[in-house]
Amino acid sequence: MKELLELYLIFVKIGSVNFGGGYAMLPLLERELVTERGWVTTEELMDYFAIGQCTPGIIALNVSTFIGNKRKGVAGGITASIGFLTVPILIILLIAAFLTNFAELPVVKNAFAGIRVCVCVLILQAVERLWSKAVVDKRTLVLYLVIFALAAFSAYLPVSLPAAVLVIGAGVFGIFFGKAGDKK
Amino acid sequence: MIYLQLFLAFFKTGLFAVGGGLATLPFLYEISDTYHWFSHGDIADMIAISESTPGAIGINMSTYAGYITGGVPGGIIATLGLGTPCVIIILVIARILKKFKDNPYVEKAFYGLRAASIAMISAAGINVAKIALFNLPAFQETGSLLQLFAWKAILLALILYFAMKKVKLHPIAFIGISALVGILFHFGGV
Structure with missing residues (x-):
């Protein structure tokens, strides 16, 4: 029970500061779960x-x-999932009940313009840390570059593939050209 | 039975929206057209709110739609409806993965998946950077390169980058500091 409570509280914390989409939670998870508790590895x-x-x-x-x-x-x-949802639900209930012009408030606009800068830097540093674990040879480098280009600049490209297709494609690529045993 | 309807409508969204927050949008428009719980304008507002709150757009929209149709219990039930399929599917996948962890094909698939994972993370970073560090609308209007860069934001990004290397504060601390800097120096331009 105590461990479940700890798990719940960690995810309440992560859910309450997870600005900027799912991937922005990675630096927070790394800090809370890999560095401080050793519950999971970065590869996982x-x-x-x-x-x-x-x-x-x-x-x-x-x-x-x-x-x-x-x-x-x-x-x-x-x-963990309920923990993650707790604060976002509370915030939206409060906004819906009292603050319908929340996103237009100057203090909110300015604060979030600042937070977004921080999220970029956090993600950049997470990528630096993860790099050597995922991009292990020339093949993975090519795979990284192709997927990155397709995902980040899809708006400027003639083809636009859903992210799920890119990821599944990478898994299939791994099955055919990957090496087993040297990772994990 | 509005609660059951809410739960099921958002359960369906959670079950079929593959690929995160924005993937829920087409489903939200469909719910809006079918049930009229919220308007298309509400969805646009919720995108703005989701950029300024920690939750994902799908989570926020389900809470909001549930609240306006069924009060506080409605908000909670709709959100649980959205989350339930994700949780069930991942619990099943986790069990299967455990069984096949040492299968060479699974290991090889992850060799590719990890490269994809970090590529998707980088792309997410670029998408945030586009809004945070650049000022595309002003650039398109004036055509002046000086207008393209949000100079204050780029300066903050550089300072944060080196500060994070030097000082091992919790990421939450850096997020809080950046919010303050944003308020003090009017990063949002208002």
């Missing part, structure tokens, strides 16, 4: 994000469920 986090990208649902919830499940089974998976 990357795997969870890849699977979360090509399975249905909100990526942040997929990743929360994975981590909770690894720690405390089915109950853990549910607890």
Whole structure:
């Protein structure tokens, strides 16, 4: 019970500062779960994000469920997800009830313009840290560059592939051209 | 039975929206057209709110739609409806993965998946940077390169980058500091 409560509180914390989309939670998860607690490895986090990208649902919830499940089974998976949802639900209920012009308030606009800068830098540093674990040879470098270009600049390209297709494609590429045994 | 309807409508969204927040949008428009719980304008407002709150757009929209149709319990039930399929699917996948963890094909698939994962993370970073560090609308209007860069934001980004290397504060601390800097120096331009 105590462990479930701890799990819940960690995800309440992560859910309350997860600005900028599912992938922005990665630096927070790294800090809370890899560095401070050693519950999961960075490789596992990357795997969870890849699977979360090509399975249905909100990526942040997929990743929360994975981590909770690894720690405390089915109950853990549910607890972590509910923890993640707690603060966003409260915030939207408050906004819907009292602050319908929330996003237009100058103080909110300015604060979030600042937060977005921080999220960019946090993501950049997470990529730097993860790089050597995912991009291990020339093939993975090419794969990275292709997927990055297709995902980041899809608006300027003649073809636009859904992210799930890109991720599944990378998995198939791995099955045909990957090496087993040297990772994980 | 509005609660059951809410739960099911958002359950369907959670079950079929693959690929995160924005993937829920087409489903939200469909719910709006079918049930009229919220308007297309509400969806546009919620995109703005989702950029200024921690939650994902799908989560926020389900809470909001549930609240306006069924009060506080409605908000909670709709959001749980959205989350339930994600949780079930991942619990099943986690179980299967555990069984096949040492299968060479699974290991090889992850060799590709990890590269994809970090590529998607980088792309997410670029998408945030486009709004945070650049000022595309002003550039398109004036055509002046000086207008393209949000100079204050770029300066903050550089300072944060080196500060994070030097000081090992919790990311939440840096997020809080950046919010304050944004307010003090009017990063939003208002």
